[in-house]
Amino acid sequence: MRNRPVAEGDVLTVDDLKAYFMVDGYGITREVRAVDGATLRVRKGEVYGLAGESGSGKTTLVKAIAGAIRPPLKIVDGSVRYQFGGETVDIYDKSVNHQSLRWRHLSYIMQGSMSVLNPVRRVRRSFLDFAYRHMNMPKAQFWEAVETHLKKLQLDPAILDAYPHQLSGGMRQRTTIALATVCKPEFIIADEPTTALDVIVQRDVLKMIKEVQRQQDSSIVFVTHDMSVHATIADRIGIVYAGRIVEEGPTTQLFRDPQHPYTVHLISSLPRIGDKSARTSLPGRPPNLADPPSGCRFHPRCPLAIDRCRKEAPPLEGRHGENRVACWRAGEAKIA
Numbered sequence: 001m002r003n004r005p006v007a008e009g010d011v012l013t014v015d016d017l018k019a020y021f022m023v024d025g026y027g028i029t030r031e032v033r034a035v036d037g038a039t040l041r042v043r044k045g046e047v048y049g050l051a052g053e054s055g056s057g058k059t060t061l062v063k064a065i066a067g068a069i070r071p072p073l074k075i076v077d078g079s080v081r082y083q084f085g086g087e088t089v090d091i092y093d094k095s096v097n098h099q100s101l102r103w104r105h106l107s108y109i110m111q112g113s114m115s116v117l118n119p120v121r122r123v124r125r126s127f128l129d130f131a132y133r134h135m136n137m138p139k140a141q142f143w144e145a146v147e148t149h150l151k152k153l154q155l156d157p158a159i160l161d162a163y164p165h166q167l168s169g170g171m172r173q174r175t176t177i178a179l180a181t182v183c184k185p186e187f188i189i190a191d192e193p194t195t196a197l198d199v200i201v202q203r204d205v206l207k208m209i210k211e212v213q214r215q216q217d218s219s220i221v222f223v224t225h226d227m228s229v230h231a232t233i234a235d236r237i238g239i240v241y242a243g244r245i246v247e248e249g250p251t252t253q254l255f256r257d258p259q260h261p262y263t264v265h266l267i268s269s270l271p272r273i274g275d276k277s278a279r280t281s282l283p284g285r286p287p288n289l290a291d292p293p294s295g296c297r298f299h300p301r302c303p304l305a306i307d308r309c310r311k312e313a314p315p316l317e318g319r320h321g322e323n324r325v326a327c328w329r330a331g332e333a334k335i336a
């Protein structure tokens with residue numbers, strides 16, 4: 001395992017992280033290499049977006065970053081380190097108490113997380129169950145802090161007395177985000193928080209996440225397959241393909257000048273106002289991660305693949321500015 005020094009201003013430092021599903025069948029164990037050597041940093045106050053098709057490994061990567069690992073998922077190598085209150089916390093150090101990190105320092109809004117709101121209890125009860133013990137204050141003061149937080153996020157404190165089923169999908173998601181951020185965590189991980197919502201409601205939820213980030217100066221890792229959402233919210237984006245980050249860069253640079261053919265494809269497939277021509281889709285699907293392709297994992301689908309791509313995996317390297325890309329033919333593909 002290679003641990004690079006934590007750079008100043010970085011809140012999250014992930015080095016060469018490998019997280020595999022160990023799947024048993026017919027007496028043999030197969031490794032599904034869902035995260036296979038991820039290296040990234042997230043700075044204080046930054047929104048870092050993770051993009052990529054379904055099955056590329058985004059959820060597994062954020063689970064590994066959050067320390068939310070359950071069998072059959074296993075950390076095979078690498079490290080995940082946070083800077084919390086001036087201290088370095090290695091999330092896989094056995095002495096680290098995850099319970100004490102959760103909510104106060106690190107909040108993880110999982111895919112489908114609206115279900116954290118207990119369906120048979122009023123919303124108030126979920127705040128009490130999850131947040132109260134992390135806030136270290138008398139109850140009256142706690143409820144005051146909850147109401148202030150809700151108001152700051154333009155939510156009516158009356159939602160505390162509602163049952164989850166009485167709220168619309170958008171309100172439920174906004175309530176879940178308010179719950180996840182009431183303890184003012186330094187780091188927030190949000191996995192597809194807007195995917196099930198229609199576009200208008202999606203916009204409100206994104207606005208709210210930005211507002212939380214601005215008020216609390218927290219860092220966010222935001223997962224979605226939807227590049228147009230990344231364009232709205234992310235400061236930097238990491239493109240994930242088959243368990244690896246294949247390109248990373250500041251959002252404007254990545255959209256203006258993508259270097260990896262896969263990033264070029266993701267951007268080219270976005271609908272554009274006034275353009276009635278059909279968007280081309282990339283043939284094929286992401287590979288089976290129990291038996292990934294040799295060399296560059298994208299080579300079977302890549303229109304630019306050469307022999308070297310089939311044999312050698314390209315490293316993720318600085319290209320220009322802050323951009324990093326893992327491709328032997330970086331910069332050659334053009335947006336359609």
Ligand SMILES: Nc1ncnc2c1ncn2[C@@H]1O[C@H](COP(=O)(O)OP(=O)(O)OP(=O)(O)O)[C@@H](O)[C@H]1O
Pocket residue numbers: 021023032034052053054055056057058059060061072225288289
């Ligand atoms: N419990 C599991 N056992 C075995 N393999 C799994 C398990 N969960 C996920 N995988 C595999 O791990 C890989 C990465 O899945 P992951 O859910 O992280 O991708 P994703 O990019 O988040 O996709 P989605 O957006 O659909 O959630 C996929 O190949 C998937 O089939």
